[in-house]
Amino acid sequence: MTASAWVVAAAALCLLAVPAAADINSSEVVAPAATAWWTPNASENLAFQYQLGAKFSTKKNYIKGIQVYFVDGFDTDASVVADMLSKTPKIYPVCYFSAGTWEDWRADSSRFPTAAIGQALDDWPGEKWLDIRSAEVRNIMKARIQMCKDKGFVAIDPDNVDVYTQKSGFTLTAADQIDFNKFLATTGHSLGLAVGLKNDVGQMTDLIDFFDFAVNESCMDYNECDTYAPAKAAGKPVWNMQYKSRSFKAACKCQDAFGMKTIYKALVLKSKPLTQCTAALKKGTCKPLKKSG
Ligand SMILES: *[C@@H]1O[C@H](CO)[C@@H](O)[C@H](O)[C@H]1NC(C)=O
Ligand SMILES: *[C@@H]1O[C@H](CO)[C@@H](O)[C@H](O)[C@H]1NC(C)=O
Secondary structure, three states, X not given: OOHHHHHHHHXXXXXXXXXXXXXXXXXXXXXXXXXOOOOOXXXXXXXXXXXOOOOOOHHHHOOOOOOEEEEEOOOOOHHHHHHXXXXXXXXXXXXXXXXXXXXXXXXXXXXOOHHHEXXXXXXXXXXXXXXXXXXXXXXXXXXXXXXXXXXXXXXXXXXXXXXXXOOOOOOOOHHHHHXXXXXXXXXXXXXXXXXXXXXXXXXXHHHHHHOOEEEEEOHHHHOOHHHHHHHHHOOOOEEEEEOOHHHHHHHHHHOOOOOXXXXXXXOOXXXXXXXXXXXXXHOOOOOOOOOOO
């Protein structure tokens, strides 16, 4: 290219640039919806930790080599998230919150309309199912997702998104659930956050395209880890916790077959115990777990 051709080309670029700049609407004060977010790929094989039962401390709980940390969105301060983000190799902090239940101990619990609070959960004191159709519930969830964003998280893990399958106290349809779960995914993405699908395995096929990864607990105990085949096919990571040594070991043998990354944890979900599927544990045939007694 000659010097004069460069001038012409540069001038053409300027002309192209001007209308774009003029397009900006000065009255627009809201940040534009994000078009990019973290899209983890199962082939990256990222190791993860799931620590909800004890406040995460980078000093005490950071484990070199583990790159994905699920921590409580309310209990983890922005300074801790910033600390996590400063690590090498890169850490991806994921913000946990319950989207389908009301928890009486949360800072925003008084915001929920009484009419949207349903039946109590069997095993979790202080927790009740929510009417996921409620506009106010959605506004609160939106605020929670914004809180995750403001704290610096790169992803969210909205829990309990299978209310329609539960004795919630509300008559909810499968379509209500799909609508709510898509709302969570869209809201997260609009803020530039990756969004995980936890529970709601029954709607996996309908929903996986809208989510960036999946989270499971104990699927090996039910020999149902293969429900995640659609996630595997899409190259999206499935992060799974097993709480029994026997099913953990069986899940390790199936890790590659199911495109799943499994860890051993105790139900309290503190920093320890934490066991990864090592190469030794992965050896052997993937087969259904025999029901014990
Ligand atoms: C995990 O998968 C099992 C088996 O499909 C299912 O029953 C359970 O609800 C799932 N749990 C989560 C947290 O997704
Ligand atoms: C994930 O990575 C693999 C291997 O690099 C690539 O073939 C695949 O297209 C990726 N999938 C997605 C969903 O990005």
